Amino acid sequence: MKTILVAGTYDTKDEELHYIAEVIGGQGGNVLSMDVSVLGDPSQPTDVSKHAVAEAGGSSIQAAIASGDENTAMQIMAKGAAAKALELYRAGRIDGVIVLGGTMGTDLALDLCAALPVGVPKYIVSTVSFSPLMPPERLPADVQMILWAGGLYGLNSICKASLSQAAGAVLGAAQAVEPPKRDRPLIGMTSFGKTVLRYMVTLKPALEARGFEVAVFHATGMGGRAFESLAAEGAFAAVMDFAPQEVSNHLFGGLSAGEDRMTNAGRAGIPQLVAPGCYDLVDIVGWQPLPEAFRDRPVHAHNRLLTSAVLNAEERRQVARALSEKLAQATAPVAFLLPRGGCNEWDRPGGDLHDARGLAAFCSEIETALPDNAELHALDAHINDDAFSARVLEVFDDWVARGVIAAQA
Template structure:
């Protein structure tokens, strides 16, 4: 029997108490326990929670009464969105919950998904929301949250909402009950890949697998980079094969595939051995050609497909990217090696390719070398990034860093 957190706004003015109570009862009918957590801020709870809103707020020392007295809905939602993740993570860490479900509109979805994002990947998380359509990236973050459309507003029990809520209760119970195949106990390596670095990563994977590792590949599309960083933060990762750091080009220049300013931070924070390559820092990603900002019209452009337009980074941008990447890497505490493919950092930047720009590459490489911490190894190889020899060098450098790290910890 598992305990599933039912997280919601349970007050009379929040009008979500009976709905969450209904879901809790359906979960109990499936044979599981529930832990009702009140994150509401309007009116008194319609059903008795097992964790009160004041207990939620106290998890980060918020004076909830003072917040309520100001009667600012935005401040109330923000306070609970800050406190609920801390509480939910603690409950999971203490073994008191094994999954979480919530129902809500705008405020409820913001609070509940913030809390869900605090839980590790693999913990069942289900959000029944009026907002489960369109752009939901800010609710999901890099976590495996399942969004289920509520169809009707979460405002009462009726012939439609009862069906949706009953199915949702069955879904979260099914997630919790699902058995996990734990036969593969190989340590994990995460790798970043793009279409323009696919051959490199694909050639490195067999080397790492032969050495006894399982390799998880993340597409460097912003969401992929954030997901990879999140998995590194979970403590599950033994090594990082960061071939494709292209998301930093989008972050700096304003492309559509940025992973945010925290990209490259997780390996440093967690002390995970790594190799880092300036893969695809020669390109910034935009959508269809006609969506390109007018200020970039005169730049070197490559239409990858009708939905994707690539722009070559120039000397100034490459110089700044080199500084950023080197400064990030210089924060690493575990062993890290920087490998530079001097003859092409993507499939498009080699000799006679559309993005071949020796001056921009030189600015990038020089900035990395000048800003990198002196004790970090920098290898410049006269190879293109997708050359099998470069892939082999990356894989072997990572294995060496992992093995040396293990010897230090032993």
């Protein structure tokens, strides 16, 4: 039997939280309850009390109340809830989590879910699900959300539909999930679809033949968050961060993966092979008006959701400096592969987005700004050419031979 952590403010949402627990129990699951309220008390004791939560956050309920500020109080509870959830998971006492809340509860839920590793089922039932109130960097990589429709105050048939779905979903996920095995060393790679970047088609089977597992992350905001989350855990034997466009996005208002993009592998001591795939593009929401700053640029409408705008020469220099600054923080070897022939399929000579002057500006700035801890591998080739993948494997094999990359999990 799987056990689900059910968390929320039991002083104001007691009825709803008990309903979720009943549904989980009715489907054959166990429940461990956690109260994250501050002022009131639940109708009956929870398995983890609000006092235990506050203490896990390095404070107390008395201090939270004495602060006189609901935001300060809930941040105390959020810190404690995250710590307790991770403690319970590591002790083998929970197999998944579901958190219920409005804006206050959702704020806490994001921290709680982010504390749990990728692969642990985590569900948030919220009145603000999918809202732009939540910045990308706060969204756990594999969180699931459902709108708590019609449920702001008390149970009814509308909100029961949402609550029961979420309860069944988290239990079903806990029963069905196949956790990462980690029986082979894992390579984390970033990319986009094969229409724009194609190196993974060659590299993935080649690396698997060498005994490694390869996970390719779609670097469109949330993919980058998942990549960074696993890097921060030290999950990778090495990373091939060949699509750092989310750094450009963060600089110029596109689909950001957060300020810490391209930093966690370096901080965790993970060897990095880096290339500037699609560095020259900023991804913006395709169904919204084009921002004023990009209205005089070439753009590529990838689909109705996503449009890419081309950066000018000076902006590309800024990207080169930003990448260099991030790599300078690395505590493990870094290899920067610079394909002087272009960094996305649309940037080939004759391509719709080709800009020889902009590419030259980026290459020149990288060669100047790249920190001393990074090896530069400049190639007279395009990133989608076989020569690029061949050089990647050459560097990779050398690092394995020298023990820079561990060949066994």
